[in-house]
Amino acid sequence: MNALCLPDHLAPLLMHIEPLLAAADKYQLGEAVSMDWSGSEVVDIHLEGTTFKVAFNPSESEAQGLEVRDQWIAPYPTLAEMQQQVAANPALVVCGLPTEQGCVDIWHHLGEARAVYCHHAGASEPQRAMLLAALALDYPLEDAVTLSRAHARGYLESHADGYGETGWPMTRALFPRPLTANHPECDELGWASKEVAVSPFATVERDKLALYPVVDTAQWVTRLLDLGVKTTQLRIKDPSEPTLPAQITTIVEAGKQHGAQVFVNDYWQLAIDNQAYGVHLGQEDLETADLAAIQQAGLRLGLSTHGYYEILRAAEFAPSYIALGHIFPTTTKDMPSKPQGLNRLALYQKLIGDAFPTVAIGGIDLSRAERVWRTGVSSVAVVRAVTQADDPAKAIAAFEDILVRNPAE
Numbered sequence: 001m002n003a004l005c006l007p008d009h010l011a012p013l014l015m016h017i018e019p020l021l022a023a024a025d026k027y028q029l030g031e032a033v034s035m036d037w038s039g040s041e042v043v044d045i046h047l048e049g050t051t052f053k054v055a056f057n058p059s060e061s062e063a064q065g066l067e068v069r070d071q072w073i074a075p076y077p078t079l080a081e082m083q084q085q086v087a088a089n090p091a092l093v094v095c096g097l098p099t100e101q102g103c104v105d106i107w108h109h110l111g112e113a114r115a116v117y118c119h120h121a122g123a124s125e126p127q128r129a130m131l132l133a134a135l136a137l138d139y140p141l142e143d144a145v146t147l148s149r150a151h152a153r154g155y156l157e158s159h160a161d162g163y164g165e166t167g168w169p170m171t172r173a174l175f176p177r178p179l180t181a182n183h184p185e186c187d188e189l190g191w192a193s194k195e196v197a198v199s200p201f202a203t204v205e206r207d208k209l210a211l212y213p214v215v216d217t218a219q220w221v222t223r224l225l226d227l228g229v230k231t232t233q234l235r236i237k238d239p240s241e242p243t244l245p246a247q248i249t250t251i252v253e254a255g256k257q258h259g260a261q262v263f264v265n266d267y268w269q270l271a272i273d274n275q276a277y278g279v280h281l282g283q284e285d286l287e288t289a290d291l292a293a294i295q296q297a298g299l300r301l302g303l304s305t306h307g308y309y310e311i312l313r314a315a316e317f318a319p320s321y322i323a324l325g326h327i328f329p330t331t332t333k334d335m336p337s338k339p340q341g342l343n344r345l346a347l348y349q350k351l352i353g354d355a356f357p358t359v360a361i362g363g364i365d366l367s368r369a370e371r372v373w374r375t376g377v378s379s380v381a382v383v384r385a386v387t388q389a390d391d392p393a394k395a396i397a398a399f400e401d402i403l404v405r406n407p408a409e
C-alpha cells in the first residue's frame with residue numbers, strides 16, 4: 001500500500017485529498033493510498049520501494065525532495081526566468097505562476113522545463129491536494145501537475161459537465177494546454193519552445209483502423225497485407241540495417257496496392273522520400289523531426305503517449321492518431337514508464353473522446369483484446385500476439401472477430 005503523510009500545517013488539505021483518493025479507488029487508478037501524519041514540516045510519500053518528500057514554498061534551509069512554489073505574491077518573476085530556473089533545478093515545481101491572462105505550471109524534464117498553461121487559475125488547496133494524491137497514486141510528476149491544474153479548475157466548476165461524478169477530472173475542456181510552439185500564446189508569454197508550429201496532419205480512415213500489427217520486416221508487412229490487414233507498421237530499430245531503405249520502398253508500394261494504411265516507425269525522412277502513407281513517432285521525436293515537412297508531404301502522423309501530459313502535448317500537434325501505451329507489461333521493448341492498465345486507459349480515452357483516433361499498445365493479446373476494445377479505443381496495436389502466434393492468420397482472424405464496431409458507435 002502507498003502512503004501519503006502530511007505535516008500538521010497541511011491538515012486542511014485532508015478534506016480535499018480524501019475524495020480524490022476515493023475517486024481513484026472507485027476507478028481503480030492505482031494502489032490504495034493510506035493517509036498519515038509526517039511528523040515533520042514536509043510531506044512524505046511512500047511508494048513501493050521508494051520514499052520522497054514534497055515541500056511547499058520551503059526556505060532554502062528547509063528544501064528537501066520536490067520544492068513546490070505556489071501561492072504567488074507580486075511582483076512575479078517572468079515566465080522566461082522561471083523556465084530557466086526550472087531547467088536548472090530538477091527539484092523545482094512551479095504551480096500557478098500568474099500571467100496576464102491566466103497561470104502557468106512548470107516542472108523539470110530531462111534538463112529542460114516543461115509547462116502547461118490555463119486561463120483559469122482555480123483554487124489553490126484543491127490543486128495541492130490533487131498534486132499530492134496523484135503523486136501518491138504513482139502518477140509521474142508531469143501527470144500529477146497536469147491533473148492538479150485540471151482539478152483546481154474543475155473544483156470551482158464543481159459538478160459541471162465533464163467533471164465526473166466523483167470529482168476526478170475527465171474531459172479535455174477542464175485540462176490545461178501544454179506550452180508548445182503550436183500554442184497561439186507561446187511567444188507572447190515568452191516561453192521558449194524547441195518544437196516548431198505545424199498545421200493539422202492528414203486523417204486516417206477510421207474504418208480501416210482496428211487491428212494494427214507492428215512488425216520488423218517488409219516480409220511481415222506484405223504477409224499481413226495479403227491476409228487482409230488494413231493498418232500496419234514497419235518498426236526496424238536498427239538504423240544501420242543495410243536493407244532499411246529498400247524495405248521501406250517495398251512496404252510503401254505494397255500498402256498502395258492493397259489500399260492499406262502502412263506506417264513507417266522512426267524514419268520520417270525515408271518515409272517522405274518514399275511518399276509513405278504515414279509515420280509513427282515518439283515523444284522525443286517531436287523536438288527533432290521536421291514535422292512541417294511530414295505534414296506538407298501529406299503523410300499521416302501517429303504519436304506515442306504514456307500519460308495525461310503526453311496525450312495533451314501530442315494533441316497540440318493535431319496528429320492523425322494518438323497511441324496510448326503501454327497498457328500491460330511487455331517484453332518487446334524496454335519501457336521507462338509503468339503499465340497503464342485498463343482503468344487509466346479508459347480515462348485517457350474519455351479525455352481524447354472523438355478528437356483523434358486512438359491506438360492502444362503494449363502487452364495486448366487475444367485474451368485481453370476485448371477488454372481493451374471496450375474502453376472505446378479506435379485500434380489495438382500488437383507485436384508478439386501476431387508475430388509469435390503459432391498461426392498468425394488464425395490470430396488475425398480471431399482479433400478481427402473481437403475488434404468489431406457496433407454501427408451505432
Ligand SMILES: Cc1ncc(COP(=O)(O)OP(=O)(O)O)c(N)n1
Nearest residue numbers: 265280281282283304323359361381
Ligand atoms: C502504434 C504504435 N504505438 C507506439 C509505438 C512506440 O513508438 P515510440 O515511442 O517511438 O517507440 P519505438 O517504437 O520507436 O521504440 C509504436 N511504434 N507504434
Ligand SMILES: Cc1nc(C(=O)O)sc1CCOP(=O)(O)O
Nearest residue numbers: 325326330332362363382383384
Ligand atoms: C513498440 C511499443 N511501444 C509501446 C509503447 O507503449 O509506446 S509498447 C510497444 C511494444 C508492444 O509490443 P507487444 O504487443 O509485443 O507487447
Ligand SMILES: [Mg+2]
Nearest residue numbers: 265266281282
Ligand atoms: Mg520511435
